[in-house]
Amino acid sequence: MGNFDLNDKSILITGGTGSLGKALTKRILSKYPNVRLVIFSRDEQKQFLMAQEFPQEKYPRIRYFIGDVRDYDRLKRAFKGVNYVIHAAAMKHVHLAEYNPMECVKTNVLGAENVINAALDSGIERVVALSTDKAAAPINLYGATKLASDKLFVAANNIKGVNPIKFSVVRYGNVMGSNGSVIPFFLNKRKEGFLPITDKTMTRFNISLDGGVDMVMHALEHAWGGEIFVPKIPSYKITDVAEAIAPSVEHKEVGIRPGEKIHEEMITTSDSFYTYDLGKYYVILPAVTNWSTPEFVQKMGAKSVPAGFTYNSGNNEQWETVETLRELIKEHVDPSFEVM
Template sequence: MDLNSRSILITGGTGSLGKALTNHILTNYPNIERLVIYSRDEQKQFQMAQDYPQSKYPQIRFFIGDVRDKERLIRAFKGVDMVIHAAAMKHVPIAEYNPDECIKTNIVGAQNVIHASLETNVQNVVALSTDKACAPINLYGATKLTSDKLFVAANNIKGDNPIRFSVVRYGNVMGSNGSVIPFFLNKRKEGILPITDTNMTRFNISLQGGVDMVMHALDLAWGGELFVPKIPSYKILDVAEAIGPECEKPVVGIRPGEKVHEEMITASDSFYTYDLGKYYAIIPATLSWDLNEFIKTFKAEKVQEGFSYSSGENTEWETVETLRNLIKEHVDPEFKV
């Protein structure tokens, strides 16, 4: 896929993944016509603008706005070819305490992105999801599941508009804001790493892995697919051992809305799930394209009925040693035990 001479907008563009996408796009497609960073935090935009000065990156634009504001989105989307929807309220305990705010951003915001895309000339929309949207037990996960459903169903209401909507779902992004590894790296200074549950596991993906998924969906989605990567899991105890082997590790109990293990595909999803090699794709129940042609094009193989994909039952695992190497590579180049 050649993005040169195209225009892309990233909602939540000042977040961890938004910045990684920005770096990837500007590095690989220097002749992109326009890259719009859309977010509501002026301080983060100011800081990001220092890294991408207008004199060196004339194609980048910073656009203050909230996904809750449909009119602002419509204005921002004019002249944009592709939208990557990364804006969300994502902290589980904060969402539990402020449910209205989470719903306004994650559900109403998703609907606004869809409507603004349909009312302008956007050709392709990729929305970011989370493993917490799979069989959700917390409000954040429930709002992201609703968002996923809205983006998949948007392909049914587009009429003869050639726009495509798709979703990418993945696990914990290594080193992203608020995630466990930066948290533990900071807490290590105190000599204490609080463990929520000794059995807890999580999926693990690098920022670049997340970027690669988004680019895959932009390039190859037919509309309505929910892409899931094949990625390793880690045990929270191994993360703690990798970062602070000498630290105390008291068990403090799981937080409101947390799971011991995360899922990305449930047994109920297996009826619509296909193995594409590097990724799985959960396809919509109502298709706007030929399934046989899809299978042929991507050499897709239907998963077995009852198949599920859980961080606790994964076949691929990070070890203490691989985690240390990944932390040094992706999070803190100066890291050492």
């Protein structure tokens, strides 16, 4: 990572007990043994379990902090002396958000605003917020709250004044094997003798936890403030996931759930006017920046995408196959995985 060194820095991860939080913790602690790491989340049971995985005896510079992003005062207390914040806390289950809409708004929108204000008031240097493919042209409440959150983090760069803080966003699709995602769900369901498939034409983007961590670290190091970083990642067909996991059991089409799309989108045609190709990633730049876009383009070797460009899991150029999915499940989800 060049001269970007997190040793002797302090990092706080909201939602730090989630799948990505734990993967970030593992990467950061292995690479930067002298970093001070604060795990901020509201679930005491998950913190209790994570503290057994990353005990303070072995990692004396890790701290576990119970708190909710809905609580500004608690955030401000937690942010004291912190350099970087990775905001991964969210309510993310689509159907639960449809049923409990205001709870989702309180965590994902008001929580984002609390993180921004606490960061501005606490001398934080950089904030990277996690987004989702569901925030592009959202049709469900979860996606709508994450779009609002993305807008808040991008616009936070306009209200910082002389404060040198930088806010940026990382947006990607389904994280392979993360809590609540389709692969662990199918691995569990196949024991019952059938796999429920919502719609046979459904596609999704696919990124590994390591790929997700790479993106967050990239944004932490390279962001100028206001960018939404989007990785170039393959898609998969839901039928290929089912075939990879359990070709011999029945695959039953059950219909899509409230708020689900057939294909996910990470960059819409409307975003295309502000979207640049960085080689490994795409980046959506804010319409209003407090830095020079031509200078950014030159320094980053960025190329603008064609007008009307869209990045959609259904018309992606890269695809996982049944074989690659099996390899990935073994590598990233369950080393003892066997086809059933």
